[in-house]
Amino acid sequence: MKALSLAEQHLLRYGITEPGQIDLDTIAWTMGAKVRFRRLESCEAKITGVQNKAIITVDDRFGVRRARFSLAHEIGHWEKHRNQILACAKQDIGSVNGKAKAKEREADRYAAELILPRFMFVPRLKAFRKPSFAAIDELAAAFDVSRKATALRFADLSQMEVMLICFGPHGRKWFRGSSSWPDNWMPKRGHDPDNGVMELLFGKKNEAKRPHLHPASAFFGHYKAKRYNVYAHSVVSRSDHENREVMTLVFPETADMFLSSDAHSRW
Numbered sequence: 001m002k003a004l005s006l007a008e009q010h011l012l013r014y015g016i017t018e019p020g021q022i023d024l025d026t027i028a029w030t031m032g033a034k035v036r037f038r039r040l041e042s043c044e045a046k047i048t049g050v051q052n053k054a055i056i057t058v059d060d061r062f063g064v065r066r067a068r069f070s071l072a073h074e075i076g077h078w079e080k081h082r083n084q085i086l087a088c089a090k091q092d093i094g095s096v097n098g099k100a101k102a103k104e105r106e107a108d109r110y111a112a113e114l115i116l117p118r119f120m121f122v123p124r125l126k127a128f129r130k131p132s133f134a135a136i137d138e139l140a141a142a143f144d145v146s147r148k149a150t151a152l153r154f155a156d157l158s159q160m161e162v163m164l165i166c167f168g169p170h171g172r173k174w175f176r177g178s179s180s181w182p183d184n185w186m187p188k189r190g191h192d193p194d195n196g197v198m199e200l201l202f203g204k205k206n207e208a209k210r211p212h213l214h215p216a217s218a219f220f221g222h223y224k225a226k227r228y229n230v231y232a233h234s235v236v237s238r239s240d241h242e243n244r245e246v247m248t249l250v251f252p253e254t255a256d257m258f259l260s261s262d263a264h265s266r267w
Ligand SMILES: [Zn+2]
Pocket: 073, 077, 086, 087, 088, 092, 093, 103, 104, 107
């Protein structure tokens, strides 16, 4: 079993073993940080700390679950970057495109471990037979975390081969595969008319309730993709007009899609 992270050790030290017990105000208080919610102009959350005391301020105008992640992110800064004054802009918190600074990524990682701790998340994830956004939404509700943060954690911690792909109007924005997903199966950059993403992205269709089969070639350019199908479940992850985004969860129909045996038969 993987060693417990700092955040998980902190939860267990206080006997926190259920998602409903992860009360971030109290957790911050146990670390000497006081939390307040108020409107901020130039950032979404900030922390001012001196010696063992800090004040964390979070702007909660962007939704309760977003504020919860921002607060966990600031607690991460307090744990990892003590005695620094840090102001975090919207793009610093929960960024997935790899452009965020190392400190911001560290705070995000801490936040994910604090509000979606592995020892609570993995047993619940395993209870679902098939990956889907129905499963992700159920987990998001149990942990009171956004769909996107939960979906990313789902991809990170799933023991099955699953990939999460995010699309914007111009094509793929980012993707995250589970640890067993093979590196040479990368999602295509552009849109494909056969994967159902564009209808959802441009508002002509509603979200499906469960994953549906598509040709693997609708998502992947791998030379074997034409021979296989994948299950894909797409949902709208951002609905503001110019920044509309769709997240798609993809997994193989059959386990042999990734078997490399026939790769040798080409030679
Ligand atoms: Zn930050």
